Amino acid sequence: SQPLAGGQTAELQSKVVPSKQIIHSDNMEMEPETMETKSVTDYFSKLHMGSLVYSCTSKRKNK
């Protein structure tokens, strides 16, 4: 590649054309994550309703 000062002037006749890349995808705005929630009151209300049974589990024996 040539030193700048010796560059062909004709080649420098370029227009100002910025790249579309000017805006980078980093500026994308994502939606928030959703976290699953538990509450001690879920269990609490079950206690008060006298229902300690929850689905899909059978009573385990203490080993």
Next chain:
Amino acid sequence: RMEASCLELALEGERLCKAGDCRAGVSFFEAAVQVGTEDLRTLSAIYSQLGNAYFYLHEYAKALEYHHHDLTLARTIGDLLGEAKASGNLGNTLKVLGNFEEAIVCCQRHLDISRELNDKVGEARALYNLGNVYHSKGKNVANAGTHDPGELPDDVKNALQKAAKYYEENLSIVTELGDRAAQGRAFGNLGNTHYLLGNFRSAVLAHEQRLLIAKEFGDRSAERRAYSNLGNAYIFLGEFETAAEYYRRTLQLARQLKDRAVEAQACYSLGNTYTLLQDYEKAIDYHLKHLVIAQELHDKIGEGRACWSLGNAYTALGNHDQAIHFAGRHLEISREVGDRSGELTARLNLSDLQMVLGLSYSTNNSMMAESHAVENSLNGGRARGRRYSMENMELMKLTPEKVPNWN
């Protein structure tokens, strides 16, 4: 009684977190754990909420720890629904930490259990989480390289296509459930996935849906996000006027919401858009606004970008004094933040500008030599229109009338 006090502390923690004070909530939950309880389901709920509180506080290592405790506990007591929830939360946390493979395993577990339990709501939420993990995974690999959206290596494309598939599956369930808020979230992230895949028309369609739902809910933050994302998509569709309109709405909402950081981002986007429209006065106006806020927020990276952009815009207008001033500031800031490529870009800019101004280089020999070395290493032949990249941007070349005959 000990038992009651653990519960009381946990309940206060819940109340505080619901009120948005996670930091205080954490203290109460930690205290509840200290007191302890015989009841493993209560403990599981405390761990889960501690994990979420730390997640919202961006303390992900701690979030990981507590969600992991929760998962272990849920398995111990055979609480399948609890296990599904803990797996989902663990998956989200692993995603943020960049551990995508493990995140996928956890989110998949969340999905499998939800299906096993015929829990449609859980299934939809797991699908959304999976979409997010694959989106992050794709974006993460994509960011390692430098290419426009739509020009992607296969592994990136695969991950993003999977993300789109999961968002679509989520959408079909939440549409069936009539959950508009969940639809809004899925549309937003689906739009961003299409954007990265280079499907800009599809991205616009998704973000328009997102916008509609945001307005339904009066959710101005979501509305602002949609405008910003629509602006980005229209840039790549080459419809700069439309992009400018959306960015203007973004800016308007950012000001209403009093969010200086997003206001700065909107100004920056507008500056870039007006540069693309070759309206340099307007571009300078917005880049200056961005610069002021970046300085106010002590955002050195943003300040450097603003100076770089201003240097280019002033160069385009032929205002070389200002161009030199900002190119010099850009050089200083690049050095300050240790941005090597920014520093070299700034050097090249300055040497070009000094040449245009016909300054003597005798004092700048070493700088010029270094610039040449860099230029050659970048394969940036002058003859092809030298490309300087900074943040994936291309330096605007000097306009012909500003270029003197050097021979």
